Amino acid sequence: MTAGSKQATFMGYERENGDVGIRNHLLIIPTVICSNQVSSRVSQLVPGAIAVPHQHGCSQIGADKDRTFDVLAGTGMNPNVGAVLIISLGCEVVDPQALADKIRVTGKPVEWFDIQSVGGSIKAIEHGAKLARELQAKLHMQPKVPIPLSRLKVGVKCGGSDATSGLASNPALGAAADSLVREGGTIVIGETTEIIGAEHVLAERCAEPVIKEQLYHIVDRFEREVERMGADMRGGNPSPGNIAGGLSTIEEKSLGCISKCGTSPILGVIEYAEQLPEGGLYFMDSPGNDIECVSGMAAAGAHIVCFTTGRGTPTGAAVIPVIKITGNGRTFKLMEDNMDVDVSPMLDGSLPLEEAGERVWQEIIEVADGKLTKAEILGHQEFSINRIGPSL
Amino acid sequence: MDHSLPAGADAIVMDARDHVATALRDLQAGEVVRYQAGGKAGSVTLLEAVSFGHKLAVSDISEGTEVRKYGEVIGRSVAFIEAGRHVHVHNIEGIRGRGDQAEAKEGGGAL
Missing domain, CATH: 3.40.50 (Rossmann fold)
Structure with a gap:
């Protein structure tokens, strides 16, 4: 393509809710700092998956808590994300079910679980990797279309x-x-x-x-x-x-x-x-x-x-x-x-x-x-x- | 800004109202710097070295002047600045976001 040429479209991904994406990421969201390590380990086991470790998700109230929730939800809803795995500790202020529900409105696949219920880091990493692998397989089937x-x-x-x-x-x-x-x-x-x-x-x-x-x-x-x-x-x-x-x-x-x-x-x-x-x-x-x-x-x-x-x-x-x-x-x-x-x-x-x-x-x-x-x-x-x- | 930069300039004046030019290369003391300002050619002899990206005064600036670049106020001079001098944090200060001065005003009465 030469400078000055007009290209009215690009090849991207169509989402179920009508959004369009330019990438097709599998995103792993820790709801709280306590699930950062498990999230990072899962992303390492499933190449292409992206984890977003962060410092927050607990000991927060009001607008500050809402802001953390909104950023996590918005990142999951971003049209460049094709599927989401949420990993919770189980006792934090950011509610993983509410987070999953919010992101699911876009129609993309969302899974979540908590480390306390699954029984510790090793079992959580194993469980997370299985879910992430299934989600990643679905993403790879999605074709690109002109947008x-x-x-x-x-x-x-x-x-x-x-x-x-x-x-x-x-x-x-x-x-x-x-x-x-x-x-x-x-x-x-x-x-x-x-x-x-x-x-x-x-x-x-x-x-x-x-x-x-x-x-x-x-x-x-x-x-x-x-x-x-x-x-x-x-x-x-x-x-x-x-x-x-x-x-x-x-x-x-x-x-x-x-x-x-x-x-x-x-x-x-x-x-x-x-x-x-x-x-x-x-x-x-x-x-x-x-x-x-x-x-x-x-x-x-x-x-x-x-x-x-x-x-x-x-x-x-x-x-x-x-x-x-x-x-x-x-x-x-x-x-x-x-x-x-x-x-x-x-x-x-x-x-x-x-x-x-x-x-x-x-x-x-x-x-x-x-x-x-x-x-x-x-x-x-x-x-x-x-x-x-x-x-x- | 809706203009392209002139070819081969040593320094650029963004707006005819500006007190300063921005050096487009490392400039040495004693150099005669030529620039365009509002369609007119100007020149100033540098009194000290001015590094790439830094500012030089194109006119004398008295202490307490609102100093302009892009035609807008970028701060206030805290000393007399001769044309050809380096203009930076040692001789101009910001007017906005000055929590230090807000505190000085409040604390002033108690001291």
């Missing part, structure tokens, strides 16, 4: 930013985001922390006054939380690496960040891990933390995250491909293991913005069509759940 590009949902994220992020990789990603929205597809941007100082620019693009108010509200809430901690954001965000890369303040970083979502109107503000609507640009209230943000986007139903970086980061995600884009030529060479798209020639004027955007857009289409990202090839399956309450 319109308009069905794609793509998250845009930046991390390990330097000055090239604002000059090159974020504008290039923004141009690709506009291409997807023009096709009828969906873009989600997050990182509430990283629009501080630039929210007025995004607010002007909100489709309705109520969306503008919501956007200001979530930024204000985040900033008040920082003030409550009595600290200067600088040092935490921008991080020491951002500062070494030339970014002096959060405002400067934010103003460089926002171009990655393109120029479409913002059609809504969604909660962290809330299911994404279809078509257009949305803002997800999330932290800037790379893994928490990407995990939230995956739980919201994104198929892919496009991730710009100047400093370089290896991060991937458990159930979705992460496409790494850099505007820093040194980083591309130094960390070629981890970088998918190099747009650094933008900086010497040899790569026009439009062509850089096209390069990213073509990469999105190819990855949707099955091309593995560097992070997928290297087995990067990072997963992290954002928390909003104390451990009890």
Whole structure:
């Protein structure tokens, strides 16, 4: 396929509820940290299965508990997941039956059991491996079918930013985001922390006054939380690496960040891990933390995250491909293991913005069509759940 | 941002209102840096080295000025900054997300 060619479809998986996926993963979800080890062992016995060990699932209440549940459920519901095995300890606050029921609404096969009933780690690993093997066998029978590009949902994220992020990789990603929205597809941007100082620019693009108010509200809430901690954001965000890369303040970083979502109107503000609507640009209230943000986007139903970086980061995600884009030529060479798209020639004027955007857009289409990202090839399956309450 | 970057530039000014340019390569003290700002050519002699990706002042910036890049405010100067100086955390500070100052205000009366 040559740059500039139009491909209206990609080959993907049709789900029973009408969703479409670009991967067909068997996902193993521990409901709680206590079942992490059993889940990981089961995934090792069934090649291709992905476990998502995490730190949470117990000693949590209220909205904090709900958030953990929503991220686990959303990750299972993600259309790139074809089947789910839930492994519970048996006494945690995240209810495995409720989790299974929630994911089953999508029509995909879901199994669950608890370690206490099965009788300890070894029996649980054996039991889990048998279930996982059966689920994996079913997944391999599923054919790929042509799917319109308009069905794609793509998250845009930046991390390990330097000055090239604002000059090159974020504008290039923004141009690709506009291409997807023009096709009828969906873009989600997050990182509430990283629009501080630039929210007025995004607010002007909100489709309705109520969306503008919501956007200001979530930024204000985040900033008040920082003030409550009595600290200067600088040092935490921008991080020491951002500062070494030339970014002096959060405002400067934010103003460089926002171009990655393109120029479409913002059609809504969604909660962290809330299911994404279809078509257009949305803002997800999330932290800037790379893994928490990407995990939230995956739980919201994104198929892919496009991730710009100047400093370089290896991060991937458990159930979705992460496409790494850099505007820093040194980083591309130094960390070629981890970088998918190099747009650094933008900086010497040899790569026009439009062509850089096209390069990213073509990469999105190819990855949707099955091309593995560097992070997928290297087995990067990072997963992290954002928390909003104390451990009890 | 809706423009492509000019070919062969040493530094880039994102908007005509900006006080700063971003270095597109490692720049040395004494170099004359040429840039385009709002369609007009400008130049400034560097008073110190500025690394790739870092900022240099293209005009004198008095202390307490709201410093602009992308045409927007990126922070406030905490010292007089001469044209040609490196602009970074030593001479500008963020205005937003300053919990440290909120505490100083509250604690100030008690001290």
